[in-house]
Amino acid sequence: MSDATVWATTLTGLYTAGLQAGRDAADQWARTSLGRRVLTRRGPNRSSGIGGQLVPYLGGTGGWVTGETYQAAAGNGQPSWDDLTDTQRDEVLGAHADGFDDGVHERSHVHLQAATSVLPWRMLPHLHPDRLRVGAVGVFAGGWSWQRGPFGRRRIPVGFVGTLREMGLDGRAVFACTRQVADAIVADQRRLRVFWRDELVNLGVRPQACVWAVERLLPTIGFDGDQLVVDETSVIGGPDSTTRITPDDDGEYVVMGGAWDWRPVDPHDCDRIVGEVPAPGEQQRFAPLPHAPGMQVPHDRFRLRMLSQWPVSGDMAYVAALLLDGQRIGTVGDDATGSGRELLMSDAAGAAAWTSYVAASRHDGRRVDQQRLLDALADQMFLTTAVAVEAAMGSTLLRLLDDAGTTLALRPIPTPASQRDIEQVLTEPTAGGQWRIWTGHAWHILPDRSSADRW
Numbered sequence: 001m002s003d004a005t006v007w008a009t010t011l012t013g014l015y016t017a018g019l020q021a022g023r024d025a026a027d028q029w030a031r032t033s034l035g036r037r038v039l040t041r042r043g044p045n046r047s048s049g050i051g052g053q054l055v056p057y058l059g060g061t062g063g064w065v066t067g068e069t070y071q072a073a074a075g076n077g078q079p080s081w082d083d084l085t086d087t088q089r090d091e092v093l094g095a096h097a098d099g100f101d102d103g104v105h106e107r108s109h110v111h112l113q114a115a116t117s118v119l120p121w122r123m124l125p126h127l128h129p130d131r132l133r134v135g136a137v138g139v140f141a142g143g144w145s146w147q148r149g150p151f152g153r154r155r156i157p158v159g160f161v162g163t164l165r166e167m168g169l170d171g172r173a174v175f176a177c178t179r180q181v182a183d184a185i186v187a188d189q190r191r192l193r194v195f196w197r198d199e200l201v202n203l204g205v206r207p208q209a210c211v212w213a214v215e216r217l218l219p220t221i222g223f224d225g226d227q228l229v230v231d232e233t234s235v236i237g238g239p240d241s242t243t244r245i246t247p248d249d250d251g252e253y254v255v256m257g258g259a260w261d262w263r264p265v266d267p268h269d270c271d272r273i274v275g276e277v278p279a280p281g282e283q284q285r286f287a288p289l290p291h292a293p294g295m296q297v298p299h300d301r302f303r304l305r306m307l308s309q310w311p312v313s314g315d316m317a318y319v320a321a322l323l324l325d326g327q328r329i330g331t332v333g334d335d336a337t338g339s340g341r342e343l344l345m346s347d348a349a350g351a352a353a354w355t356s357y358v359a360a361s362r363h364d365g366r367r368v369d370q371q372r373l374l375d376a377l378a379d380q381m382f383l384t385t386a387v388a389v390e391a392a393m394g395s396t397l398l399r400l401l402d403d404a405g406t407t408l409a410l411r412p413i414p415t416p417a418s419q420r421d422i423e424q425v426l427t428e429p430t431a432g433g434q435w436r437i438w439t440g441h442a443w444h445i446l447p448d449r450s451s452a453d454r455w
Contacts (some may be wrong), residue, residue: 006078006269007088011095013073014065018096018393022103030111065096126280129264134164134288134442135296137278139270140175143261144192158188159265161275163285165254165291165364169437169444173264174257176365177275182228184274189221248365258445263308286362291383292376293436293443294405295368298360301325304332304381312336320381324350332374341374363405386410388436398425399443400433408433422446 008194021120067081070092084092124139125131132138139159146154162175177185193214207304219232228245235241256262286296309318315336322330322343329350334341345351350442361368363376383397387444390397390412400409413421417437426446436443 010078011091011446013075014070014092014095015099017069017073018099018101019103019106020099021096022100024101024103026104026107026111029108030298032211052061065093069096108327124267126283127267127277129266132164132264133284134166134282135286137161137163137283137285138173138175138264139267139273139275140173140262141265141270143263145188148412154269156265157191157272158184159267159270159273160185161273161277163252164264165257165296166445167442168258169439169446171263172258172260173262174254175262176248176252176254176257178252179247181275182255183223185255186221186223186228189218193218228255230256231327249367250365252365254365288442289376289380290442291380291387293407294364295373295376296362296365297373297376298357302354302357302377304377306381307331318378320378322350322354322377324353329354332378334378340371341378343370343374374407376433391415391440397438398422398446399436399438401436402433414435 030181064212070081071078076423079088081089100426101114127139129138135419138161141156141159145156145158147157148154160177160181162177162181164173164175166174168174196217197210197214199206200213205213215234215302216237219230220234221228221230224244226247228386230243230245232241232243233239243256243259244394245253245255267323286298287300289295289297289300302322305323307321307329309316312335317336318334320332322332324343324347327347327350330343330345331346332341332343345354357392358368358373361373387397393412394415395412396415396417398411398413399407400411402408411425413425422437435446
């Protein structure tokens with residue numbers, strides 16, 4: 001065997017020794033607190049360069065090459081470390097460094113794959129709250145859910161996947177979720193009851209007083225068949241305060257939407273997530289109609305365009321074109337007599353698309369008929385013009401809606417609206433309903449005084 005072959009074998013041995021040293025270094029890093037934090041906060045989309053980042057962090061020199069390291073790789077018959085030329089020492093260090101770097105890259109990616117298979121929501125930048133829009137899937141948690149986690153960072157034990165129905169002016173979210181997620185919400189409420197009871201016990205509070213305090217803090221929640229029953233009588237005090245929540249026509253539940261302090265949260269802040277997570281680009285489940293709160297349509301390709309209108313006994317009759325992608329496919333007429341809107345289709349393909357559109361549309365999760373959907377599109381047409389006129393005059397609108405989504409009253413107020421302007425309208429005598437304010441993008445719910453005092 002030539003000297004060149006023997007030397008090449010020696011360098012291969014040094015590379016192999018460096019490879020194992022790199023693997024060992026990456027394994028040790030993964031066991032440290034820093035490594036655990038990185039592995040639970042990163043996914044492959046953000047961590048493809050983690051091996052390159054670790055190389056300088058773990059030494060960057062290929063690990064230490066000692067006389068024993070060299071001799072073990074070189075074997076007998078090779079010159080000692082002290083007898084090597086400068087060129088030979090550089091080759092030894094280079095071979096060991098290449099192996100070390102490759103070992104770090106290899107093992108760091110193994111750790112990343114293991115972490116992301118257990119924590120798949122670390123790869124969900126498309127579900128970040130900043131990207132959440134009405135009609136889209138997000139991750140939600142109660143404002144009460146945050147707990148102190150490792151390293152002093154606040155964490156959420158469990159987040160819930162749901163579809164955002166509405167967002168209140170105060171940031172509270174109304175979302176719909178599957179039965180699986182609703183079951184997890186029930187389980188989490190029970191976990192919280194146990195958690196706070198134990199916390200009080202550990203503080204030395206008498207057991208009976210602990211039970212009383214938890215009852216005053218958290219409601220009793222559970223299922224009665226398909227109904228979700230939330231008993232808040234002990235929390236609120238006074239008469240029976242039980243809410244029974246039934247699934248909508250798609251089998252989804254709105255768990256105390258608008259009443260409890262639900263918020264969209266970053267999936268990275270959750271230790272666990274319950275629910276089916278959509279792939280990037282598939283999170284938008286329906287398109288909202290901005291001027292028809294609660295209405296959920298499969299897309300925004302249909303709209304009405306005014307052709308003519310005239311007053312009739314204090315109301316407004318009109319004829320409008322029904323457009324699909326800007327092309328007229330039918331005509332809608334309303335004589336303002338209360339008999340409803342009539343639709344005359346003039347395009348067979350458009351008629352089929354309209355039929356599918358009606359079948360897929362919902363209002364607060366319930367199926368709607370053609371008349372209800374035409375009402376919503378008419379609201380879109382009229383209110384788009386109304387808010388534009390008020391904006392040009394430096395005002396915005398307050399709108400009173402009933403439970404069916406019918407507009408009962410409209411009130412202009414100056415922009416920006418002061419609390420006094422809003423309260424003056426809220427104190428007007430009305431026949432029930434809910435006030436909302438147009439913010440330029442959506443109608444946000446205005447909590448009434450009793451709701452504000454309660455929550």
